[in-house]
Amino acid sequence: MNQQKISVKVSRVQQLSPTIKMFEFIAQDAQLSTFSAGSHVTVHMDEAGIRRAYSLISDPKRPQHYRISVLRDEQSKGGSAYMHDSVVEGDELHLSPAENFFPLVQDVTCKHILVAGGIGITPFMSYLYELEAAGMDFELHYCFRDGANAAYVNELRERVGQRLHVYDNALDQHLSIEQLVKGQDKNSHLYVCGPQPLINAVIEQGNAHLGEKQVHFENFGAVASTGSSxxxxxxxxxxxxxxxxxxxxxxxxxxxxxxxxxxxxxxxxxxxxxxxxxxxxxxxxxxxxxxxxxxxxxxxxxxxxxxxxxxxxxxx
CATH class of the missing domain: 3.10.20.30 (Beta-grasp domain)
Structure with missing residues (x-):
């Protein structure tokens, strides 16, 4: 991990849903840097002795501010609870510089299919800027348990239009990953971010129908966890x-x-x-x-x- 820290001020906090807050940061001492779509920053919550990584949702090429969205996890060991309960506008925090282990493939000749589950929508918010700027063909499939707790649905409908496909499980709307993947051109790139069962299902179907090289997920380096018991x-x-x-x-x-x-x-x-x-x-x-x-x-x-x-x- 990059050990350098950037001093930032919390310029805005917005409640997006009962369980999700948006945090906006502006630099204190130096200008924030541009980043690539899919990047994340690590937020240093020094008072609590906690560091957590969050995807950047703002425009990669316009770094006047950085924005992240944080889901309050009731099982939290402190990170999301601290952000929701303790961080307010005007607070000073530190961020590690943006890093990217989930980049968008820069290919304008093929289609890009994005599959998000719940808070897994966050890296795709920055993807949209690059996809739209380059005129790439794409569609976004956004799954969530309950529309009342989902973020950015209305904004995405206005921004993406017919390229957005929403699946509200509370309304008995469910994505068939097999059907989605089978209907894609073999050169399509498939991306997924969300709960592990969704990631696993997309990887399985993507590998079977498109091939491993066309499937992308938030894999921060293939680290094997095998060895002696x-x-x-x-x-x-x-x-x-x-x-x-x-x-x-x-x-x-x-x-x-x-x-x-x-x-x-x-x-x-x-x-x-x-x-x-x-x-x-x-x-x-x-x-x-x-x-x-x-x-x-x-x-x-x-x-x-x-x-x-x-x-x-x-x-x-």
Whole structure:
């Protein structure tokens, strides 16, 4: 992760839905930089000792301000709750410079199909600027559980028009991913961001009908979470799990269902699942901690990192 920090002021906060807020930042000391569509910034919530990555939703070529949208997650370990409850207009925060692990393919000769689930709409908000500026052919498929809690629906209808397809599950509207993908030209590029089951389904159908090179998802680097099995003891929860050779700690926790863990990227970049190590050493495989933080062995990312030895004790 880029360790440089940008000092910013919160210039606007807007409640987009009962569970989603938009935050706008302006630079304090220097001008913000342009970025590419799909980029994210890491917000440093220094008072709470928290860092979280959020997709930029503003115009990449007009960096007078940066904007992000934050979903309040009731399972939050602090990041989204802090943003919603503690951050107000006029506050000063720090951001890491924009980075992009989910770029738009710059190909004007083919169609671009965007599939968003819930708050996964956010990276596509910046995509639209580049798609429209280059005159690319595209369509956006936006799925959500309940229209009352969805963001940007009306704005997208006005902006995208007939290229927007909305699926409100509360109204029994559901996207058939297989039908969508089967009907596309083989040269089409397919993108997805949202809940993991949606990502998995789009990848499966996209790989089968378009090929792996045409399918894009918010993969922050292919970090394998395979290796020797080991035991993890969750100190505060009072139980242990055996982590198999092909399973991550996060996957084991989700399969067990006794603990709820927030994780945005699932690939060791966003820092959402950062957890304190009480005993043992981690085999760090993330892109979030710097070399000194890894050597200190104080925290680890549950989505990708493993144990160096046979046992870890974590502060969960």
């Amino acid at each position: 080991f035991e993890v003891h969750f100190q505060r929860s009072g139980f242990s799990l055996e982590i198999g050779e092909g399973t991550s700690i996060l996957q084991a926790i989700e399969d067990d269902k006794r603990i709820a863990i927030e994780c945005l990227c699932r690939n060791g970049v966003c820092g959402t699942c950062e957890t304190s190590i009480l005993e043992g050493e981690a085999d760090h495989r993330d892109h979030y901690l710097d070399d000194d933080e890894r050597a200190a062995q104080k925290t680890m990312m549950l989505c990708v990192s493993r144990a160096k030895g046979q046992r870890l004790v974590l502060d969960i």
